[in-house]
Structure formats: structure tokens, C-alpha cells
Amino acid sequence: MRKMDIASDPRLTYVLLILVIAVPILTHAVLPVPVTDTTRAVYDFIENLPPSSLVVVSFDYSTSTVPELQPQATIVAQHLFLRPLKILFVAQWIDGPALTDAVLEAIDRGNKIYGTDYATLGYIPNTATLIGMTADIQSFFPVDTLGNPTQNLPIIKQFPATRQAALVITFVAGEPGLSAYLQYWESRLNIPVAAGSVAALAPGFMPFYNSQQIIGILISIRAAAEYEFLEHAQYSQVPIGLSGATSAMVAQSTSHMLIVLMVVVGNVAYFVRRRGKERSK
Amino acid sequence: MVDLFALIGVWTAAFLTLMVLSFLYKENPFYRLTEYVFVGLSSGYTFAATLRLFVNQALSPIFAGQLEFFVPLILGLLFYAQFTKRYSILYRVPLSLAIGYGLGITIWSVLQAYFLRQIRATMLPLFTGDILTTIGNLVIVIGTILTISYFILHREQKGVYGRFTKAGKYFVLATLGAVFGTTVLGRMALIIQRIQFLLGDAAFPWRALRIGTADEGRFVPIALLAFLIVFGFYMYRKRDVKPEKSTKT
Numbered sequence: 071m072r073k074m075d076i077a078s079d080p081r082l083t084y085v086l087l088i089l090v091i092a093v094p095i096l097t098h099a100v101l102p103v104p105v106t107d108t109t110r111a112v113y114d115f116i117e118n119l120p121p122s123s124l125v126v127v128s129f130d131y132s133t134s135t136v137p138e139l140q141p142q143a144t145i146v147a148q149h150l151f152l153r154p155l156k157i158l159f160v161a162q163w164i165d166g167p168a169l170t171d172a173v174l175e176a177i178d179r180g181n182k183i184y185g186t187d188y189a190t191l192g193y194i195p196n197t198a199t200l201i202g203m204t205a206d207i208q209s210f211f212p213v214d215t216l217g218n219p220t221q222n223l224p225i226i227k228q229f230p231a232t233r234q235a236a237l238v239i240t241f242v243a244g245e246p247g248l249s250a251y252l253q254y255w256e257s258r259l260n261i262p263v264a265a266g267s268v269a270a271l272a273p274g275f276m277p278f279y280n281s282q283q284i285i286g287i288l289i290s291i292r293a294a295a296e297y298e299f300l301e302h303a304q305y306s307q308v309p310i311g312l313s314g315a316t317s318a319m320v321a322q323s324t325s326h327m328l329i330v331l332m333v334v335v336g337n338v339a340y341f342v343r344r345r346g347k348e349r350s351k
Numbered sequence: 352m353v354d355l356f357a358l359i360g361v362w363t364a365a366f367l368t369l370m371v372l373s374f375l376y377k378e379n380p381f382y383r384l385t386e387y388v389f390v391g392l393s394s395g396y397t398f399a400a401t402l403r404l405f406v407n408q409a410l411s412p413i414f415a416g417q418l419e420f421f422v423p424l425i426l427g428l429l430f431y432a433q434f435t436k437r438y439s440i441l442y443r444v445p446l447s448l449a450i451g452y453g454l455g456i457t458i459w460s461v462l463q464a465y466f467l468r469q470i471r472a473t474m475l476p477l478f479t480g481d482i483l484t485t486i487g488n489l490v491i492v493i494g495t496i497l498t499i500s501y502f503i504l505h506r507e508q509k510g511v512y513g514r515f516t517k518a519g520k521y522f523v524l525a526t527l528g529a530v531f532g533t534t535v536l537g538r539m540a541l542i543i544q545r546i547q548f549l550l551g552d553a554a555f556p557w558r559a560l561r562i563g564t565a566d567e568g569r570f571v572p573i574a575l576l577a578f579l580i581v582f583g584f585y586m587y588r589k590r591d592v593k594p595e596k597s598t599k600t
Contacts (some may be wrong), residue, residue: 269537283470314556
């Protein structure tokens with residue numbers, strides 16, 4: 071009886087899980103990750119954007135999903151800063167502006183100048199603002215997150231409306247998120263949309279990828295590792311490990327193996343026990 | 352070079368993480384304290400951020416002479432009329448405007464993004480030169496028809512029609528399996544990064560998360576050890592205390 075209690079104690083599972091995660095981390099094991107089509111689509115699209123194109127990056131997540139989305143945002147932002155593009159940072163979630171600052175601090179911004187090559191506009195409080203900024207950024211964002219009047223920013227003078235954007239990429243953990251850009255930017259204005267998604271939402275976004283409403287999806291931390299390998303292959307100055315995703319991949323695989331093993335063992339045990347009961351009858 | 356303030360920040364983050372994870376062992380006051388801190392911090396941050404937004408996007412333009420911003424400001428204030436008996440009817444003005452605007456703008460775009468474009472995406476050739484594309488297209492077309500048929504509810508699902516809809520149910524179950532699988536992937540990512548942090552791993556994205564640097568990160572295991580001693584001592588002291596009986600009758 072006592073033996074069975076230990077076996078069914080969930081805390082045993084937690085200990086096993088911590089072990090299979092900690093060992094690869096402590097041994098610093100790194101394995102290359104095969105790149106999926108959905109990730110490559112986003113990378114190739116950004117890589118092929120004409121110089122001086124406007125890209126809008128939207129931080130639509132909060133601190134609770136940082137482990138999944140911050141690595142993606144970091145490595146994609148680094149890619150954008152390596153290319154001769156203009157970048158506007160916005161956020162549909164209130165934590166977004168702070169997370170944007172963290173990303174900008176982590177990456178190498180090269181010789182890009184704030185206000186000329188990039189700007190942080192901050193929080194988009196409602197749908198009206200999201201729609202309105204496609205026609206006139208300055209009216210809906212009188213100041214940026216640093217308090218500068220947006221009418222004085224060269225990037226806003228060059229791109230007074232986001233309808234001129236060549237891409238919007240949303241890092242999304244729920245609503246508001248991708249759907250707003252699909253409805254109001256992609257459907258109405260044909261602005262290409264890409265998504266960086268938490269894993270749980272990704273299956274729901276696949277129909278939009280199949281229908282070509284979004285150009286690609288980055289799925290959880292795995293996509294960040296894939297993107298990092300792609301970026302490192304082309305821009306050797308980007309170090310493997312910038313986003314922190316690559317080092318987590320082996321632990322991700324070992325933890326998944328444990329879960330598969332537990333599902334199989336649990337099912338076998340169930341059927342063995344059921345057969346035992348049937349025989350005893 | 353270790354920065355003392357950054358080290359204190361790193362240790363605070365480590366203690367809070369461990370206090371949350373302690374719930375996996377047992378419900379305890381450390382966990383509850385973290386819960387309260389989280390609620391308080393979230394509320395405070397949201398309030399401050401919203402206030403800043405209000406100042407930047409509403410008050411500043413008015414003080415800069417853009418008096419037309421008074422109109423949305425007054426409309427917004429009318430929402431508070433619902434808290435008075437005498438003027439409560441006034442809150443219907445901004446509400447009806449919001450509903451009218453919202454519906455008008457949403458219906459068209461929802462139809463376009465979620466309905467027409469999705470239907471168009473299922474109009475696929477069922478025989479192509481590539482065998483894998485053909486199979487993929489067949490799965491999408493047949494899966495869509497069967498799944499939607501499962502949700503036709505005005506007819507009893509039995510006989511031939513029942514078998515048809517049952518196949519649709521299996522497509523729904525396969526989708527749920529995919530969602531569950533990816534949810535596991537996401538949850539594992541969360542715990543992996545926390546363990547990376549608690550082990551003070553140099554590969555942890557210290558800069559990208561603005562939690563000190565790898566130099567301060569090397570001292571995280573000290574916090575881990577300290578917490579385990581404190582938590583272990585607390586649990587040892589509580590080992591003989593029986594759980595309180597519920598006061599509910």
C-alpha cells in the first residue's frame with residue numbers, strides 16, 4: 071500500500087522532471103535544431119525586405135509568457151537591426167513596452183539611431199488606436215515612450231501611417247494579439263503579418279498560415295532556437311546563445327521524452343491492472 | 352564584476368521563484384506571500400501604465416492646445432454616470448457609440464478574415480502531381496467537411512450520418528491532441544528557463560530578461576540553498592501540526 075502511495079505521488083514526477091531538465095543544462099549540451107518551414111518563412115521574408123522598409127513589431131504578451139516569447143522577440147529584433155530597415159515597436163499588452171526595452175537593451179543596435187531608424191510607440195490601448203494608426207500615427211501617439219513628441223521623429227515624418235508597413239510581426243500570447251492585425255491590417259490593407267506564438271496557440275494559427283493570411287509562425291522557444299541558427303549562419307557576429315533558446319533545446323527534448331514515457335507507462339499500468347481485476351473476477 | 356544592487360535583484364527573483372515552486376511540495380505561507388506580492392505588483396503596474404497613457408494620449412494634447420481631445424475625454428467620463436442614480440442614463444451615449452462603432456468595424460473584418468478567406472483556403476485541388484500535397488489537401492478538405500458536420504445539431508447523429516459525424520469527432524480529437532502536445536511544449540519552456548535561472552546557468556538570457564548578468568547569476572545557487580534550509584526548517588516545525596478543520600457546516 072505504502073509502495074503504491076509513493077508511485078502515485080505527483081511530487082515524484084516533479085523530481086524526475088527537474089532531474090531530466092537540470093542534467094542537460096549543467097552539461098551545457100547543445101544540439102542543432104532542424105529548421106521548420108514556418109520559421110524559415112519569417113526569416114526569409116525579413117531577409118528579402120527592400121532597404122528602408124517599415125516593420126512594425128508588436129509585443130502582445132506579458133511576463134508570464136516571457137520564457138517562450140522573449141527569446142523570439144530578441145532574436146528577431148536582432149535580425150531587424152542587422153538589416154537596413156525602419157522599425158516601430160508597439161504593444162497591445164500593457165507589459166509590452168517594458169519587455170520592448172529589455173529586448174532593445176539585450177541586442178546589438180549597431181549604428182541605428184533612435185527616432186530615425188527605430189522608435190518605441192508603446193501601448194495600443196484599444197482597437198480604435200490600432201485602426202487609427204494605420205492612417206495617422208501622430209494623432210494616436212502624440213508622444214513616444216520616452217516622452218518625445220512623435221511629430222519631431224524623422225521615422226514618423228518618413229512613415230506617418232502604419233499602412234506603409236511592409237510587415238507587422240506580433241509576438242502573441244492571447245487576446246488582443248494576432249486577430250486584431252489580421253482583421254484590421256491584413257484584411258483591409260494587405261499588410262503582411264507574421265506571428266511569434268506561444269506553443270499552446272500555434273495549432274489555432276495554422277489555418278491562417280495555410281490560407282496565406284500570415285506569412286509564417288514562430289512556435290515557442292523552439293522557433294527562437296531555429297531562428298538563432300539561421301541568423302548565425304548568415305551573420306556570424308550574432309552569437310549562438312543570444313536569446314537563450316538554444317541552450318534550452320536539449321532539456322526540452324529530454325523533458326518531452328520523460329512525458330511520453332510516463333504516458334506510455336501509465337497506460338500500460340492501467341491495462342495490466344484492469345486485466346488483473348478481470349481475471350480475479 | 353558583481354554589482355551589489357543587481358545581485359540583490361537576482362536573489363529577490365530567485366527567492367520569489369522558489370517560493371512559488373514550493374507549492375509543488377505543499378500549500379504554505381511562502382507561496383501565499385508570493386501570490387499577494389504578484390497581485391499587488393500587477394495592479395500597481397497596470398494602474399501606473401494606464402495613468403501614463405491617459406496623460407500622454409489625452410491630457411497632454413489638450414494642454415498643447417488640441418481642444419478636440421475634450422470630446423473623447425467627456426465621452427469617456429460619461430461611462431462613470433452609471434454610478435449615479437440621477438444621470439445614469441447618460442452612460443448609454445458612449446456605450447451605444449462604442450457598440451455601434453465596434454460592431455460596424457468588426458463584422459466586415461471578421462467575415463473577411465475568419466470566414467471568406469478560410470473557406471477559400473479549403474478550395475484545394477484534390478489531385479496534384481505531388482502525392483504528399485494531394486494527401487495534405489484531402490485531409491484539409493475532408494477534415495473540414497466532417498468536423499463541421501459534427502456540429503450540425505438539429506439532426507440526430509445515428510446511422511450512416513452518425514458514422515459520418517463520428518469521423519468528424521476524431522478530427523476534433525486529433526486537433527485537441529495537437530493543442531495538448533504544444534501546450535506541454537510551452538509549459539516545459541517555462542520550467543526549463545526557471546531551472547536554468549536557479550542553477551545560475553551562464554547560457555540563461557540574463558540581459559534579455561534584464562535580470563542582472565551572468566556574473567551575478569553565479570550566486571543564485573546560494574539563494575537556492577538558503578531557501579531550502581529555511582523551507583525545510585519550516586516544514587520540520589510544522590510536521591506534527593494537523594490541518595485545521597473546515598469551519599463550514
